[in-house]
Each structure stands twice: as structure tokens, then as C-alpha cells.
Amino acid sequence: MKRTLTRRNFLRLSGLSAAAAAIAACTPALSGAATYGNPPLSGTKATSPPTATPVNTPTRAQTSSQADVALALQATPATVAIFPGRPTQVWQFRGQVQQGDPAVLQPVPNSYLGPTIRVQKGQRLKITFSHDLPQESIVHWHGLHVPAEMDGHPRYTINRGETYEYEFDILNRAGTYWYHPHPHGITGPQVYAGMAGFFIVHDEEEQALGLPSGAFDIPLVIQDRVFDGNNQLVYRPNGMMDQMMGFLGDQILVNGQPDFTRSVEPTTHRLRILNGSNSRIYKLAWPDGTPFTVIGTDGGLLDAPVQRPYLTLGPAERVDLLVDFSRWAGQTLTLRSLSFSGGGFMGGGMSTLPNGASFDVMRFQISEDVATPMPYKTFVPLMTGPVAQARGAGRAWVQADRVFQLYMQFGQWTINGRTFQMEAVAPDETVKLGTEEVWEFVNQQPNGGEGGGGGGGMGGGMPHPMHIHGLQFQIVGRQPPTNAQQRANWETVKDGYVDEGWKDTVLLMAGERVQVRLRFEDFTGLYLYHCHNLEHEDMGMMRNYKIVA
Ligand code: C2O
Numbered sequence: 001m002k003r004t005l006t007r008r009n010f011l012r013l014s015g016l017s018a019a020a021a022a023i024a025a026c027t028p029a030l031s032g033a034a035t036y037g038n039p040p041l042s043g044t045k046a047t048s049p050p051t052a053t054p055v056n057t058p059t060r061a062q063t064s065s066q067a068d069v070a071l072a073l074q075a076t077p078a079t080v081a082i083f084p085g086r087p088t089q090v091w092q093f094r095g096q097v098q099q100g101d102p103a104v105l106q107p108v109p110n111s112y113l114g115p116t117i118r119v120q121k122g123q124r125l126k127i128t129f130s131h132d133l134p135q136e137s138i139v140h141w142h143g144l145h146v147p148a149e150m151d152g153h154p155r156y157t158i159n160r161g162e163t164y165e166y167e168f169d170i171l172n173r174a175g176t177y178w179y180h181p182h183p184h185g186i187t188g189p190q191v192y193a194g195m196a197g198f199f200i201v202h203d204e205e206e207q208a209l210g211l212p213s214g215a216f217d218i219p220l221v222i223q224d225r226v227f228d229g230n231n232q233l234v235y236r237p238n239g240m241m242d243q244m245m246g247f248l249g250d251q252i253l254v255n256g257q258p259d260f261t262r263s264v265e266p267t268t269h270r271l272r273i274l275n276g277s278n279s280r281i282y283k284l285a286w287p288d289g290t291p292f293t294v295i296g297t298d299g300g301l302l303d304a305p306v307q308r309p310y311l312t313l314g315p316a317e318r319v320d321l322l323v324d325f326s327r328w329a330g331q332t333l334t335l336r337s338l339s340f341s342g343g344g345f346m347g348g349g350m351s352t353l354p355n356g357a358s359f360d361v362m363r364f365q366i367s368e369d370v371a372t373p374m375p376y377k378t379f380v381p382l383m384t385g386p387v388a389q390a391r392g393a394g395r396a397w398v399q400a401d402r403v404f405q406l407y408m409q410f411g412q413w414t415i416n417g418r419t420f421q422m423e424a425v426a427p428d429e430t431v432k433l434g435t436e437e438v439w440e441f442v443n444q445q446p447n448g449g450e451g452g453g454g455g456g457g458m459g460g461g462m463p464h465p466m467h468i469h470g471l472q473f474q475i476v477g478r479q480p481p482t483n484a485q486q487r488a489n490w491e492t493v494k495d496g497y498v499d500e501g502w503k504d505t506v507l508l509m510a511g512e513r514v515q516v517r518l519r520f521e522d523f524t525g526l527y528l529y530h531c532h533n534l535e536h537e538d539m540g541m542m543r544n545y546k547i548v549a
């Protein structure tokens with residue numbers, strides 16, 4: 001069941017052309033549409049300064065050869081059979097284990113996705129990244145606490161035929177992290193072309209809980225794409241408008257497959273769900289309204305499970321769930337995304353499936369009987385002790401140390417009116433190692449404007465999933481929008497936020513304010529913070545922050 005651009009949709013789009021022209025008129029020239037033909041990608045690099053020559057600064061890491069695991073990771077053009085008929089041209093990560101347990105890499109079958117990397121906390125990991133793509137790239141380990149030069153900053157991009165050596169210790173707690181490219185201006189098209197994979201960390205704390213594992217631990221990445229009549233990926237056919245609003249596909253893929261169905265047993269499973277989409281927000285729900293039991297978020301397990309009627313998941317966010325399928329034994333269960341409002345101006349984007357539309361995400365086929373003995377509890381006590389204590393601290397709204405306002409200026413999404421420059425970091429983006437701060441994100445146009453929405457008249461702003469590199473933070477709190485329309489939009493998603501636990505990405509609906517508490521530990525250097533709507537990121541809604549000793 002593939003959607004293609006319909007005439008009805010074309011007409012709907014052309015109705016917007018006046019507005020599009022208005023936006024384009026006040027916007028610096030960015031490139032337009034790109035189609036993945038053969039070669040799969042025509043460059044859509046946004047206006048950005050030329051990248052410096054790759055500097056792979058020697059560190060403690062590279063002088064050591066004590067790695068527990070050594071991997072080779074390549075990015076390469078490939079073809080995958082996604083639909084019957086013509087295979088789809090993609091760009092793909094491929095990997096080999098050069099040293100250590102071969103189970104560290106698990107390929108995702110029949111998919112463009114990169115292999116799932118599974119490591120243990122405390123392991124030292126060496127990864128040699130090379131690529132065979134016609135444009136620069138670099139890999140970022142989303143959510144990991146690693147030295148700045150191991151983090152995949154765009155100033156470290158390499159070209160075809162070059163390699164980048166990563167070596168770092170796994171300091172993160174057990175959790176669901178992921179990896180994807182991070183070259184400036186072209187992260188969106190590269191992720192879209194297929195470059196992404198899970199990075200799962202296990203540790204003893206998690207092991208002691210006896211959570212579902214093996215076939216009962218299921219990573220699921222949800223993405224959206226547009227395919228043309230020849231089964232090829234299409235990116236940003238509406239050019240500038242897709243960049244301003246974020247590009248939305250009309251075909252939902254789970255683990256790289258359309259109409260994805262997973263067979264499960266009528267017992268408890270652990271589902272790790274990643275929103276790996278460029279800009280789509282999901283509002284996940286079971287059709288019968290059964291609530292979700294959430295046991296973890298971006299940075300690992302919670303102190304205690306929490307329940308949600310539905311889950312609001314912005315780009316790059318993860319939720320870790322325990323689902324007891326026994327109540328649906330013998331049935332087919334559809335995971336849905338429910339409708340919500342405030343997904344973007346002009347009704348939520350240019351797609352035939354706007355941000356905020358409802359649709360089926362995937363199906364679970366639940367067997368009648370349990371084939372394996374049921375080893376798992378439905379509801380487990382989770383963290384206690386130091387982790388819980390660390391997280392419980394400081395949950396009151398405070399005077400923030402830094403405020404970052406998200407808004408549109410001169411036709412560009414900005415953070416405090418600034419856009420990305422490769423090496424630039426302002427004095428108010430410099431923080432001190434070993435300190436703790438509260439940062440406040442404000443999704444509002446300054447001076448009483450309508451709020452992050454490109455000024456008045458655009459329908460009340462856009463959501464921005466804000467991501468901070470190099471660390472996991474805690475969400476101190478949120479303040480709902482004061483504007484009535486924005487408040488009404490916010491009401492349609494707010495019960496699905498999971499603000500507990502450790503996070504690296506936080507979704508702000510238009511008009512919202514969020515405070516996060518972060519601690520700068522172990523490493524100095526330049527790290528990124530940005531909107532993880534990848535089209536926004538690519539057009540410069542990203543900045544460096546610098547940790548100094
Ligand atoms: Cu998932 Cu800076 O990125």
C-alpha cells in the first residue's frame with residue numbers, strides 16, 4: 001500500500017504557492033529538491049562555510065590499543081528490496097567486527113538500516129569509519145558521553161576514501177542510543193537515504209532486573225519516506241517549503257520496512273522505540289486505549305515504570321516499554337499514531353500525510369500460546385539508590401542559567417537569533433567543566449510574536465525537538481503556552497510526554513518553555529546543541545557550546 005503524489009495533493013500544494021513564494025522571498029538561497037536516482041543523491045548542501053580539512057586530533061584514545069571491541073563501519077551506496085519490483089537505491093552503514101565478540105554487530109534483516117551495535121558499559125570501543133559516498137560525512141553517536149573529537153562534529157567530516165578513527169570508553173548507562181551522520185547542511189538527506197542504526201548499551205544494573213531479552217527485546221525505529229513510481233526515495237520535492245517545515249514522508253517504515261508486522265508471543269516484551277524520522281512527531285497508541293508502561297527514555301531506565309495513555313515522540317527521542325501481549329493472545333494488534341494539532345504551520349507540512357495526521361504504524365501478530373516458558377514479569381521495580389537520587393534532585397522551575405529562544409528570523413530558524421557556524425561559539429555558549437546548569441528553551445518569537453512560527457499569520461509556530469550533544473540531562477519542568485491556540489494544540493500531545501529519567505532530546509511544542517538540568521563532566525571541547533528536525537538543523541538551527549576547564 002504505497003502512497004504517491006496525487007493530483008489532489010498537487011492542487012493542495014499549489015494553493016500554498018503564494019505563501020511559499022512569500023517565505024522564499026525573504027530567505028537566503030538554499031538548494032531545492034533532490035531525488036534519489038542513480039547515483040542516489042544530488043547534493044542539497046545548504047549554504048555553509050566549506051568544511052575545514054579533517055582534523056583527527058590524536059588523543060589518549062588513539063595511542064591506546066586496549067580496545068575490547070574493534071569495528072569497521074562503512075557508509076556505502078546499496079540497493080534494498082523495500083517494495084515488490086524495483087529495488088530502492090539507498091545509502092547504508094555496513095560493519096564488520098574486527099576484534100571482540102561477533103555479536104556486537106547485529107544486522108537488521110531486509111533493511112537499509114545499519115547494523116545494531118550492542119556493547120557493555122565499561123567496554124572500550126574502536127571504530128574505523130570509512131565511506132564510499134560522493135559527499136562528505138562523519139558519524140555521530142547520539143546520546144553517548146564521549147570526548148568532543150569522538151562525537152562526530154561536522155568539522156571532522158571526511159571525504160570518499162578517507163577514514164576516521166574513533167576510540168572511546170562506553171561510559172553511558174544501559175540504554176537505547178543510536179548513530180547517524182552529522183555533516184553540516186546534509187545530515188537530513190543522508191539520514192533519509194538510509195544512514196542510521198541502533199547503538200544499544202547493556203550494563204549490570206540492567207542485567208540484575210531480569211528484563212525481557214533476546215527475542216523478547218525488540219528495537220523498533222519508525223521513519224517516514226516518500227517513494228516515486230519506481231520505488232526510489234524522493235527528498236524535498238517542495239524545496240524551500242520542505243526545509244522550513246521539515247520534510248515529511250507519506251509512507252511509514254518500521255525497521256526499514258513498509259507495512260511492518262512482527263510476530264510475538266502472548267507474554268511480556270521489551271520494545272525500544274526510536275523516532276528516527278527527519279521531522280515527523282508520533283503520538284503512539286494502542287487501538288483499545290491500553291496504556292503504555294514506560295521503563296526507560298533516551299538515557300536508559302527510569303527509577304520506576306510510568307504509565308501513559310499514549311506516547312508523544314519527537315524526532316530522535318526514544319522510549320523503552322514493557323508490553324504484556326497476553327491480553328491480545330491470538331490477535332493482530334495495530335500500533336497507531338493518533339492525530340494531534342500544532343504539528344507545524346499550514347496544517348502540518350507539505351506531505352499528503354501531514355504532521356499530526358493519524359495512521360497505522362505497524363502490527364503485532366500475537367500467537368495463541370506461549371512457546372517459551374514465561375520468564376518475565378509484567379511490571380518490574382527499576383532503579384533505586386544513586387541513580388534515583390541523582391534524578392530526583394531539583395525538579396522546581398528556577399531562574400535559568402541560560403535561555404535559548406527558538407524563532408524564525410530573516411526566513412531562517414534560529415537559536416537566539418543565531419545560526420550555525422562551524423567553529424563559532426559565543427561567550428554565552430561557553431560553560432565550565434564540572435559545573436551544573438539549568439538551560440531554558442523558549443519556543444516563542446520574541447516581542448510577543450506568535451511563537452516560533454515564522455512571525456504572525458503562519459498559524460502559531462512549529463514544534464522543535466531540541467537535542468544537546470555530549471551528555472544526558474534531566475527535564476526540570478515545562479510551562480505550557482500562554483497563547484490560546486497554542487495551548488489547545490499542546491493539550492493534544494502533553495499527556496504523552498515522558499519527562500522522567502535521563503534525556504538528550506526534548507520536544508517543545510510552539511509556545512512551550514522547557515528547563516533542563518545538565519552537568520558538564522569529564523570532557524572539554526566543542527559540542528553541538530540543535531533542533532533535531534533535520535531540515536531545521538541543516539538550515540542552521542544548530543550551535544556549538546564549549547566546555548572549558
Ligand atoms: Cu542525533 Cu546532533 O544529533
Ligand code: CU
Pocket residue numbers: 140141142143467468469470
Ligand atoms: Cu546527538
Ligand code: CU
Pocket residue numbers: 413463464465531532533536537541
Ligand atoms: Cu526545529
